[in-house]
Amino acid sequence: MSLVNSFKESSLNYFSKVFGRGPVKPGESYGAPGIGNSTAISVVTSVTLIFLWWFVTNMGWIKPLFLPTPESVLKKFVSVWSEDFGGSTLWGHSKASLFRVFTAFFLACVTAIPVGIGMGVNRVFRGVFDPPIEFYRPIPPLGYLPLTIIWLGIEDLQKITLIYLAIFAPMALNARSGVRSVTIEQIQMAYSLGATRAQVIWHVILKGAMPEILTGMRIGIGFGWTTLVAAEMVAAEAGIGHMVLSAAEFLVTDVVIMGIFVIGGIAYMFDLLMRFIERKIVPWKGKM
Amino acid sequence: MSVLQLNKVNVIYPPPKRGGSEVHALEDINLTIEGNDFMVALGASGCGKTTLLNVMAGFIQPNSGDVLLDSRPIKGPGADRGVVFQQHALLPWLNVMDNTSFGLMLQKKKSEERKKVAAKYLGLVGLEEFLSHYPYQLSGGMRQRVGLARALTSNPAILLMDEPLGALDAITRETMQELVLDIWRQTKKMVFFITHSVDEAIFMASRLIVMSPRPGRIIHSYKLDFYQKFFETRDARSIKSLPEFIEMRQEILDIIHGDEIRIDQG
Ligand SMILES: Nc1ncnc2c1ncn2[C@@H]1O[C@H](COP(=O)(O)OP(=O)(O)OP(=O)(O)O)[C@@H](O)[C@H]1O
Ligand SMILES: [Mg+2]
Numbered sequence: 001m002s003l004v005n006s007f008k009e010s011s012l013n014y015f016s017k018v019f020g021r022g023p024v025k026p027g028e029s030y031g032a033p034g035i036g037n038s039t040a041i042s043v044v045t046s047v048t049l050i051f052l053w054w055f056v057t058n059m060g061w062i063k064p065l066f067l068p069t070p071e072s073v074l075k076k077f078v079s080v081w082s083e084d085f086g087g088s089t090l091w092g093h094s095k096a097s098l099f100r101v102f103t104a105f106f107l108a109c110v111t112a113i114p115v116g117i118g119m120g121v122n123r124v125f126r127g128v129f130d131p132p133i134e135f136y137r138p139i140p141p142l143g144y145l146p147l148t149i150i151w152l153g154i155e156d157l158q159k160i161t162l163i164y165l166a167i168f169a170p171m172a173l174n175a176r177s178g179v180r181s182v183t184i185e186q187i188q189m190a191y192s193l194g195a196t197r198a199q200v201i202w203h204v205i206l207k208g209a210m211p212e213i214l215t216g217m218r219i220g221i222g223f224g225w226t227t228l229v230a231a232e233m234v235a236a237e238a239g240i241g242h243m244v245l246s247a248a249e250f251l252v253t254d255v256v257i258m259g260i261f262v263i264g265g266i267a268y269m270f271d272l273l274m275r276f277i278e279r280k281i282v283p284w285k286g287k288m
Numbered sequence: 289m290s291v292l293q294l295n296k297v298n299v300i301y302p303p304p305k306r307g308g309s310e311v312h313a314l315e316d317i318n319l320t321i322e323g324n325d326f327m328v329a330l331g332a333s334g335c336g337k338t339t340l341l342n343v344m345a346g347f348i349q350p351n352s353g354d355v356l357l358d359s360r361p362i363k364g365p366g367a368d369r370g371v372v373f374q375q376h377a378l379l380p381w382l383n384v385m386d387n388t389s390f391g392l393m394l395q396k397k398k399s400e401e402r403k404k405v406a407a408k409y410l411g412l413v414g415l416e417e418f419l420s421h422y423p424y425q426l427s428g429g430m431r432q433r434v435g436l437a438r439a440l441t442s443n444p445a446i447l448l449m450d451e452p453l454g455a456l457d458a459i460t461r462e463t464m465q466e467l468v469l470d471i472w473r474q475t476k477k478m479v480f481f482i483t484h485s486v487d488e489a490i491f492m493a494s495r496l497i498v499m500s501p502r503p504g505r506i507i508h509s510y511k512l513d514f515y516q517k518f519f520e521t522r523d524a525r526s527i528k529s530l531p532e533f534i535e536m537r538q539e540i541l542d543i544i545h546g547d548e549i550r551i552d553q554g
Contacts, residue, residue, distance in 0.1 A: 193391030
């Protein structure tokens with residue numbers, strides 16, 4: 001009896017610890033929605049999901065054709081890492097995809113960001129670039145993918161062009177709205193201290209636009225990756241999307257799932273990387 | 289000693305949309321600020337105070353009339369006129385030291401000199417212990433003090449302040465009034481200071497102008513010396529409750545309200 005009670009109590013304690021409103025520490029505000037650390041809860045969720053997956057597959061409730069066991073997916077990851085699958089190894093496919101996405105991303109950074117800033121500070125720039133960008137921006141990249149295939153084939157050049165186009169618009173428009181986030185007082189302040197126009201653009205506008213430029217870069221690399229994987233599933237000779245699609249054609253479900261994890265893992269790494277860069281370059285972001 | 293002169297200055301804003309009417313924000317403004325005037329502009333909202341300051345700062349060109357600083361026409365903003373903004377306009381990515389020396393950096397001054405000059409003025413506003421703080425780590429009053437120190441670094445002939453204390457609470461505001469007066473006395477600069485607060489205006493001004501809206505005009509002008517009493521006694525509270533202070537406040541309130549009634553009647 002007392003054992004049951006104490007169990008009840010401790011589990012209750014545990015619940016109130018996980019879900020209850022804890023005491024407010026200095027620097028936190030009482031009543032702010034969603035405040036507090038959620039890492040522990042997230043770990044519990046992940047472990048539960050993986051356990052469920054492991055359990056239902058090992059009990060044989062679902063056929064491996066539809067959902068293979070976690071162990072076999074992990075095994076595939078190790079074996080395909082160095083063995084050929086669909087024309088290349090896992091590392092080879094990943095390298096092909098990463099090369100495409102980074103090349104396009106780099107090209108977009110050196111062109112879209114200056115264009116966006118130019119659109120923000122210069123009437124002529126805005127007049128020239130607004131119509132083409134506004135025209136193609138709402139079109140999903142897969143909509144103009146067939147055209148890029150007709151023009152450029154299915155090799156790297158076509159993939160890079162497609163991703164470049166897909167991420168150019170969001171990156172340019174973010175840079176442009178970043179320029180607008182600079183206040184008129186900040187600009188007047190610089191002029192009243194004797195700044196030249198070039199100095200205002202460099203020391204005030206560009207710096208002030210930095211948080212949104214970086215947001216644009218984060219959106220860009222994420223969207224570029226999504227687009228690339230889809231494009232590789234439409235037509236490609238290598239790449240992580242191509243690997244998943246060829247696995248699906250031969251019903252090799254464990255490679256399909258392993259591929260999905262790799263795609264997700266890389267996307268997650270991009271996000272971590274961009275967050276890291278943001279913390280380094282714009283530590284003041286959102287603080288004023 | 290510098291002189292800032294406005295002769296028959298008119299500013300007319302174009303109508304905001306087609307068919308609207310234009311706004312005569314300033315009509316035939318004649319004004320001379322010289323020596324070490326502490327000139328305060330007072331008036332109802334929309335009577336053209338900010339417009340007047342923007343003309344002096346060079347942010348807008350008047351439609352007609354001359355604006356002269358030491359007999360040279362003002363063609364645009366420049367480091368000979370320091371501006372303190374209502375919302376401080378600090379750069380969030382720079383710490384207090386770098387915000388303060390921002391103008392010196394633009395003028396390509398050497399690093400040691402920048403540090404020396406900025407530290408001097410930060411000392412003057414009492415922020416020498418906050419050099420490496422970022423703006424978001426400062427209180428509202430401290431931010432305004434950084435803005436003031438920054439405007440002083442380029443050693444301007446005149447300080448232009450647009451409601452610099454407007455966003456502060458009552459107590460901080462009183463402290464800042466005294467600080468601004470002390471800095472004015474120490475640096476011997478001309479000041480043009482905009483406020484909504486009648487008490488603040490009377491307390492701080494060596495010259496006070498009262499403006500009326502549509503068209504924006506100067507309707508009254510006073511020479512005051514309550515600040516002088518403050519420098520002698522350093523007791524702002526009792527100065528603000530002196531009979532002559534209260535009388536003055538009454539007179540100015542009558543002007544401003546009388547003006548409103550006149551407008552209401554068309
Ligand atoms: N950029 C502008 N374009 C058109 N009209 C303007 C512009 N700026 C100000 N005005 C008009 O000019 C008049 C004077 O404006 P101003 O900002 O100088 O007033 P103010 O005395 O500073 O008011 P407040 O005390 O509220 O700051 C107002 O009627 C305003 O509507
Ligand atoms: Mg104003």
